[in-house]
Every structure is written in C-alpha cells, then in structure tokens.
C-alpha cells in the first residue's frame with residue numbers, strides 16, 4: 001500500500017487573499033471514506049464570513065485590476081494556475097483519493113490533469129475569441145463585446161470536486177468575473193487550496209474566494225441569496241437546483257445548473273460486445289457509480305440478453321474493490337455513511353420490486369484496516385419493468401439495472417421514459433441506427449460506441465430535469481459574459 005498522509009488537516013475559508021479565522025468555533029469533520037478516520041476539521045463559514053467573501057469578490061470585480069487587465073495577462077495567470085496544479089499533482093491526487101475514496105491513479109492520471117487543463121483550455125479559448133460584426137450598408141456598424149457579469153457563486157458536489165470546480169472557475173475567471181466557491185461539505189480538501197493556488201499564480205486578492213459549509217441555513221444558502229452575487233453556477237442534485245433557483249429568484253441571478261442523471265446505455269444485437277462490455281462496466285462502476293453520467297440503466301436487446309448478462313457479470317466479478325490508495329484497485333468505497341445508507345436502501349427496494357440479483361448486493365471481503373469503510377460490491381439487477389424505482393431513480397452508487405428490449409422503438413421508449421436527460425450511450429455497428437437513435441434519445445450528450453469522451457469545446461448539459469443551460473467552449477463563455485452591442489454611425 002502507498003504511504004498516506006495521516007495528520008488531521010485544519011481547513012479554513014480563503015477570503016480576500018488569506019485564510020480566515022472563523023468568527024465562531026463552528027467546525028465539522030471530514031472522514032476518509034476508505035477507513036472512516038477523521039482527516040480534517042473544517043471551519044464552517046457563517047453568514048458574516050460568506051458576506052465578507054461576497055463583498056471581497058464584489059470589490060475585486062469593481063475596482064479591478066482583474067476585469068480591466070489585458071486579456072493576455074489575465075489568461076497568462078490562469079495558465080500559471082494550471083501549471084501550479086500540475087506541479088502539486090501528487091499532493092492534490094492523494095488528497096482527492098483520500099477525501100472521495102476514489103482510486104489514487106484515477107485522481108493522479110485523469111482528474112487532476114483535467115482540472116489543470118480546464119483552466120488552460122478556457123484561457124486559450126478566451127484569447128482566441130473574435131466578435132460579431134454587423135455592418136448596415138454604409139451607414140452604421142454594429143459590433144459585439146463580451147463583458148464579465150460580476151461575482152459568481154460556484155457550488156460543486158462531492159463526487160469530482162476539483163475537476164468540476166475548475167471546470168466552472170476556468171471560464172468564470174477567463175471572462176474577467178470574480179468568484180466565491182463552495183465545495184461540498186463531504187469532500188472540501190482539494191478545492192480548499194484553490195485560493196492559495198490562485199494567489200501564487202498572481203491573481204489579485206478577492207478574485208478567488210473559497211468558503212466552507214452546508215446548503216440551507218449555511219454557506220450555500222448565503223452565497224445564493226447575497227445581493228453582491230450576480231450569477232450562480234451549480235452542479236449537484238436536481239432537488240438542490242430547484243431550491244437554489246428559488247433562492248436566486250428575488251435578485252434575478254443568472255443560473256447554470258448541471259444536475260442528476262439516469263442514463264440509458266443501449267446495447268443492440270449488432271454491437272461489438274468486446275468493446276461494449278468493458279466500457280459499460282466503467283460506465284456503471286467508475287468512481288463507485290457516483291458519476292452523474294453513469295450508464296445505470298443498461299438496455300440490452302433480447303436476442304443477446306443472456307450472453308450479455310453472463311459476460312457482464314463475469315467482468316464485474318473481476319473488478320477489484322478495495323483501498324483507493326492501492327494502485328490495483330478498480331473501485332473504492334462509497335463516500336459516506338449517509339450515502340451508503342441511501343444506496344443500500346435500494347437493495348431492499350430492488351428485492352421488493354422483484355428484481356433478480358445477478359451479482360453483488362453485499363459488502364466485499366476486505367482487509368482489517370478497511371473494516372469501517374462503506375464498501376459495496378458492484379451490484380447488478382435484472383429488472384424487466386422499466387418503471388421500477390431502481391430503473392427510474394438516481395441511485396448514484398455501484399448499482400445497475402439490466403432491462404431487456406425487443407425493438408429499436410421499444411428501446412427508445414424505455415430510454416426516454418425518465419425525468420432526467422443528461423446523457424445516453426448507444427452500442428451498434430449499424431451507422432443509420434446509430435444516428436437515428438442518437439437523434440431520438442432526449443439527452444444532452446449521446447455517446448455512440450464509447451463513453452465519457454469529452455471535447456471541452458462541445459456543449460455539456462442536460463435535457464429535462466438534468467439541468468439548465470450548457471457548459472463547454474462558447475456555451476460556458478456565454479453564461480459568464482454579458483453580450484453588448486455597440487452601434488456606430490459611420
């Protein structure tokens with residue numbers, strides 16, 4: 001096993017260029033999900049501290065120099081932030097693995113580099129932007145400027161903390177806004193360092209502030225109702241998105257929401273199963289299934305259903321569940337006791353609904369030092385009824401449902417029978433079918449014969465209850481800017 005840092009960290013909010021001593025002694029603990037050891041004490045930001053953070057961000061926005069400095073200089077500082085993240089990537093990956101319970105190599109090789117790239121990508125992207133020009137005969141000329149909106153509240157969930165926060169922070173800062181960030185209370189460690197990383201990169205004080213706390217009656221609520229905040233970019237549960245929309249309504253804050261999902265992963269009889277099975281396994285169990293894009297409803301054409309079930313079960317059985325700090329581990333624990341209880345409550349639901357358990361459904365045998373962690377085997381059910389709760393509700397854990405179908409029409413009907421619409425996956429070697437099905441599945445991203453492939457220029461977001469707005473490339477820039485038309489008489 002790799003060496004793990006065991007010292008308990010003291011985590012504080014970062015406001016106006018420095019770590020803040022809280023005005024109260026309110027603290028909460030953060031646990032290592034692998035072992036349930038306390039790894040951090042976090043000072044909860046009270047209303048007064050959140051107010052200070054929002055006012056610091058407002059002052060930094062209005063007085064500059066962040067929004068007024070040459071774009072090339074601003075983008076250079078963002079690129080420097082990305083470099084610092086890469087210089088500290090082992091430390092950040094170790095913290096992320098310890099905090100979220102994800103395998104260390106995944107954090108080290110994928111998520112932390114992607115976080116750095118989020119900042120670099122938007123710096124490069126912003127610098128290359130042109131503007132719209134509309135000449136009106138010889139008399140007038142219109143041109144468009146994209147100006148920053150103001151102070152952004154960036155609120156993120158616990159499953160991919162550093163990657164998702166930088167995905168918002170990149171376009172927010174590149175456009176010249178200032179930010180108040182709140183990571184999820186369950187996994188705040190890596191994001192708590194973003195303020196100091198920004199400062200080291202030369203970003204002025206007050207531009208990047210990080211506060212810690214919970215949702216209602218705590219930091220999350222204060223930063224979504226604060227009068228100095230102009231826009232809210234939120235990723236998390238659909239129900240939370242609805243309540244944030246209400247909080248921001250009185251002051252008409254701009255909102256962008258990336259919410260929950262329950263993706264259909266559709267396997268047609270002509271699919272290449274040698275590719276579909278390992279990828280579907282990742283789609284089901286990566287990050288212990290705690291991924292909004294998880295392919296958690298696997299729809300399989302009846303003619304290949306038995307073969308698929310057997311091969312998928314075998315593949316899941318070889319998935320190694322264990323210590324996230326071990327390099328051979330495929331899947332770590334669930335993030336917390338509370339979440340474990342939510343996920344495992346669905347095992348009872350599945351049983352009551354008459355689903356057939358194909359694999360898993362219990363805690364795996366694990367070494368002594370992991371005895372307190374909340375582990376669950378990759379769990380697979382067959383459920384013929386697409387309306388069953390386990391086929392409809394976002395379980396957000398390593399629990400998937402296999403649903404047989406006969407025809408393409410039936411597959412589409414099942415795929416679209418959901419309140420969500422974040423993404424879908426289609427496996428077929430028939431080109432026409434691939435296009436046809438992709439056009440008819442009502443979701444923001446469709447992957448054909450692949451999963452989780454991301455071009456940061458492409459739109460990302462959800463249909464239905466999976467979100468409001470889009471992130472990625474110019475879609476992010478549109479959210480973080482106000483377009484201004486200037487019309488000049490010639």
Ligand code: NAD
Nearest residue numbers: 157158183184214215216220221236237240258259260292
């Ligand atoms: P959550 O909604 O419980 O919490 C997300 C964040 O919102 C946390 O920081 C939390 O403290 C804060 N919060 C909670 N209530 C709030 C309130 N009333 N006002 C302001 N802030 C509040 O979500 P979670 O459990 O951390 O994350 C899991 C969810 O996130 C799943 O539904 C998953 O699908 C979704 N998710 C979506 C995407 C996407 O891109 N669409 C990506 C990752 C996760």
